Amino acid sequence: MSDQLTLSRRSFIAASLAGGTALTLDASVVLAAATATAPADVLNVFVRINADNTVTIGAKNPEIGQGVKVMLPMLIAEEMDIAWEQVRIEQTDANEKIYGVQTAGGSTATPRNWLPMRQVGAAARAMLVSAAAKKWGVDPASLTTARGAVIQPSSGKSLTYASLARAAAAETPPDLAKVQLKDEKTFTIIGKSKPGVDVPKIVKGEPLYGIDTSLPGMVHAAIVKCPSHGGTVASFDDAAAKAIPGVLGVVAVNSGFVPQGKSDTVVVIADSWWKASKAREKLAVKWDDAAVTGFSTAKYEADAAKIVDNAPQASLFKVGDPDATLAKAAKVVKADYEYPFLAHASLEPQNCTAMFQNGKLEIWAPSQAPAGGREETAKLCGLNADDLTIHLTRIGGGFGRRLMNDYMVIAGQVAKAMPGKPVKVLYDRTDDFRHDFYRPAGWHRFTAGLDANGALIALKDHFVTFGADGKPIRAAQMAPSEFPAPIVPNVDLGASYMATNLATGWLRAPTSNAMSFVWQSFMDEVAEVAGLDLPEFMRRTLGAPREIPGERVKFHTGRARGVIDAVCKSAGWQGRKKGRGFGFYFSHLGYFAEIVDLSMKDGNIQIDKVWVAGDIGAHVINPINALNQAQGCVIDGIGQALVGQKIVQENGAITAENFGDFALMRIDAAPREIVVEFVKTDFPPTGLGEPALPPVIPALANAIYSLTGKRHRRLPLEMI
Known part of the structure; x- marks a missing residue:
């Protein structure tokens, strides 16, 4: 990614040396200073080596349940060549001048930090090895490391990191861009499941939040x-x-x-x-x-119904001649879709x-x-x-x-x-619901054209949402590269904007949580008219494996095909089947395909099982957390789609007061089983806080259609 974290040599050694010999902790180092009973040496702003040869590693990014407080230290610890049981983790303060970007959003922690945090650990290891080499009067290249010790294989001698820390801190830090990283085949921490460091406190209810x-x-x-x-x-x-x-x-x-x-x-x-x-x-x-009391949900819906009948105010993406192509298409499919404002409903106000x-x-x-x-x-x-x-x-x-x-x-x-x-x-609960930064509502009018062979040859969407001065407000955007637009020969994506007084913001899997529903649900309709199931329609539309340029990132059709094939194999997909639905989505650099199985019990729909296949690159850094993130995304996505998840506005104000007005996912509505598989590919690893969420929403909607024969084109979904 273009915004990958870059640490300077200066920030790396913000814990500086006084006179070149004695370690001095300056005010910028957030890791706790050594005490008289437990001396420690700060090797760099992320690493403190303790007297008992444990290593305290600073976790720099905010932790909101995505597991970053363990994942980032794992990268440093791996390259330092220490055993995980030696690691102690502390949350750093917020100071981007020292630590670089410190955000929890967009599933960016992994792609931003995959190399930089490993370089931090490798540089610390190099300084320790250099200190040992000087102590023994040998070539650093003749030494190895393991479990927090520098080893001389020829003599069998070893020195713990604790015994070397003071001398290592006096070493000139290496160039982080040139420091030697471990062969990925020798990883002992990355790729191994590590539990959340805060779990014991969470279980005991100890102060933490x-x-x-x-x-x-x-x-x-x-x-x-x-x-x-x-x-x-x-x-x-x-x-x-x-x-x-x-x-x-x-x-x-x-x-x-x-x-x-x-x-x-x-x-x-x-x-x-x-x-x-x-x-x-x-x-x-x-x-x-x-000036702000005239806004309401009813007015938005009435205005959107009028606006969508007219030409879009703005063009987002246009290629070819979709109108002429639609006029000659063998089959034309039309449908309107919509979704409401949503609140975050934080458990901690x-x-x-x-x-x-x-x-x-x-x-x-x-x-x-x-x-x-x-x-x-x-x-x-x-x-x-x-x-x-x-x-x-x-x-x-x-x-x-x-x-x-x-x-x-x-x-x-x-x-x-x-x-x-x-x-x-x-804030109390009512404050939180009524003064949130809401996921914006949206309305879509889709038209698709198929040729005689069932191929998608034309596509139009008039997207109505909220904005000002001809531009969308925060979190109301639709990317011009919205799949499958970049690989259809004739496309016209347009948008129109209405005014709102509401504060808007990003909800987990921002924009994708809404776009996945409308696009993949509509694609299921188009596939049915083409006489195909959605996975096969997707395969044919994707075509040969290749990279497609996007607004910010490239889309790889081969990786998309890989997760589609994997989830279909895992679930035993054999075409359209009653009570089964499929969804695919690419977001936050992750490719995910999901299948939902439903059944009817006592007149109510229940979710029996969800299959998930995801491609987040060559490494799943912490498998147990990756599983938890994927399963949590599925449950969260289903929650976003359920009846009750809708924010209503009257006279400029939000009506919800508490969870009774905005139903959350309950345990009896959750899937009985969620099966997760990761398809490893030769690409740098990417994040997992969000990309597994979007596909489950259309997969659920498509499954309801296959079970009941009723096509749901608006959220929230009716599970009866």
Whole structure:
């Protein structure tokens, strides 16, 4: 990928040497400093070698359940040549000047860090070997390493990494781009299952998440936001709220969603969150919201129905002459599809703890994009970005929600208004549902043309969604390379945009979670008209193995064919069968094909089994986590598609208050079995947080059609 992490030699040795001999820990090193009883040497910003020959490795990216807190240290440990039982893992702080990109989004952690983190480990190993070679007066090339020791094969002598760490830290770090990496055939950690480092704490319910943050003297804050998104504070009367014992203050702030200089959130601070929450009921707030109360789900649907009948406002991709081709096509297939706004429904509500003192702001945040939060918070607090210290906490769900940092922005401003006191801002469940950054709704009008042999020769889509100034708003995009557009000779993809007051954002498998449903469900319709099942129609459409240029990445038809063939073989697919559906999708650099089997019980549809085949390259770094991610994606995708997963808006405001208004996946609705297979190919490894999710949605919809004869062209699906 073009945005692959690049670490400089300078950042690699941010733990610097004083006078070239004594190791000095500077303030930029987040790994805990050595104590008198447990001395340790920081070899670089990611590695600390402890006196007992264990190695503490810093996990730099936010952990939201995707397993990156184990995966990244695995890469370093592999190249350091230490045993996994020697590894201790610590979460680093957020500081991209030291650690490079620190985000959890887009399944980018693996492709960005596959080489850089291995280079970090290999460089540390090289420094240790060099130190041992000098101690013995031998050529470094004559030495080997194993299980945290440097070995001289000719004499059988060995030195532990702990005994060499101080001397190794004095070595000049090698050029990371030229450091020698291990032969992949000799891997002992990569490709072996390693459990999540936080699992014991999660099982025991020990403090771990942002919501668990507790600091001496901490006070608590509850929020009141304008019900209609985009409304601002006109005035407020806080006398009744402040009269409640334990209430410490009331402050109006900007969540980052409205122009600077405006306020859209009133915050009550008290000595307990319960008091703050009860006191906010006493606030009398007048909102300036006349411009944002006219938006509603009903209006969107009515407007979309009119817009889709007209020509698209913008062209996304056009090749050939689809209209002329359709006029001469042997068969023409038409269908309209749609999907609603969705919320993230995070199990851990949004929260952030902040403390302002001496002109500096310290933050404890469950953020997927802390660098963005740093910039936004600094701007609205009138600080320099370097004045912020951000401690990363584990994130309790809501894939994509924590890419938006409104909770950090609010906490920073509140803390600045209460200097010297740590302040925890906590949304309640209703706050979370009504002030989310929603997956945008969309409407599609498809037309496809087939020749006499059933080949797809023309394709059109008028996509109606939300935008301004002729461009889509955040997360409302459709890629011009949406499959199968790049390999059809005559294509016209167009889009039209409506206004909305809602804040929008990325939901797990952003855009793909919606596009997979409409495109693969429609392709199933087209395949049926062609007299084929969807896998065979896909094979014929894909054609010979080759790379197809895309907007940002290339699409490999051979890799797509590989997972289609694999899942069909695994599931014993033999053409269309009642209660069975298929779906394929390429997203976040991963190729996935899935088959869903359904049955009817007591008049209700139940999901019996799901087969998954995925191609994420040559290496599955942590197999047990890869299995968990694929299975979790399947369950999450089914949840996105189910009845109840729909956000409704009235008078500019969201109506949902709690999970009773937005049904989540329940255990009795989950598949009885999910079978996962990885097809290894000779390509660099890619991520797994998202690409297994999109195909299950159309596979489920297509399975419902095959079971009931009813074609579902809108989400959520009816499972009855």
